[in-house]
Amino acid sequence: MPELTAEDIALAGEYVLGTLPLGERQAAARRIVADPAFSREVARWEARLDPLAEEVRPVAPPTRLWAGIEARAYGSPAPAGSGLWRWLAGASALSAAFLGAILWFGEPLMPTQGRMWVSDMISVDGSVRLAALYNEKTGEMRVSMGGSEPASGRDFELWLIAGEAAPISLGVMPRRGQAAMPIPAALRDRIANATLAITEEPRGGAPGGVATGRLVAKADLRRI
Structure with missing residues (x-):
């Protein structure tokens, strides 16, 4: 078989x-x-x-919290049932990101491994997807690239966006499959709640470390 x-x-x-x-x-x-x-x-x-x-220990959010979120998202009143469906969509997205990232590991991710951050970037048309998992304890980010490859003579490049600072290149992505990326010590304190983005750049990466190509996908890093 x-x-x-x-x-x-x-x-x-x-x-x-x-x-x-x-x-x-x-x-x-x-x-x-x-x-x-x-x-x-x-x-x-x-x-x-x-x-x-x-x-995991379930914690029920206060009713006023959902009301506030829905008021900001929809205005008042919110559509019936919208809170449940928005929560389910968010939970599903996190589960998918978590799944894509832990495919790297042949064992469960346990708290002793250090705090983990996950991001799941999917292009608008769904043709490109990258799952990233960062381990605070080791300072290593692991990425898994799937879907369509970049055009001939081009590469996908991964960027870290923290606050209002300019995007910082984390390196060129594999055309398919996985890669392990040690994050420089000077950047590790910027990982928490940062955003990851993928652009399509000339083969070998953006000239001078400044993004020049189209934005393929981006997503926040979330703690798991």
Whole structure:
């Protein structure tokens, strides 16, 4: 039987996280019965993620907090049920970002590994996606690049945007697959709540360390 692909492994993780659309989830459930390798991968994801669930303690936000958020987002009154759906959308996005990042690790992410920051950047048309995971303890960022590759003679470059400061290049991304990127010590205190962005630049990176190409995608780093 052929080995599972990276897409198969990601699918198993999304099944366990519960982020798949209904039709894809039903197809994955049927595959668990028919495909022993896929079934074992689902079991591995459950073993990885179950300990994380034990670290989470649900906290109900005050009613006034949701009211304030919805008033700013929609005006008053907010559409019926909007708070629930906006929360679900946010939770799903964080789960997807978390999943994409932890595919790097063959084990659960535990608190002893240091504080983690995750970002999941997806282009507007959905053709390019980059998941990034930063470990404060090691000072290393791990990235996983998927989707369409840059045009011939071009590279995707990753940028750190902290506050009002000019974007700082973190390096050229792999055309596909994964890379480990040690973050210089002078930049590590800027990671918290910063934004990551991808631009398309000339092969080898932006000339002079200043972005010149189109913005492909960007997303905030979020603590997990």
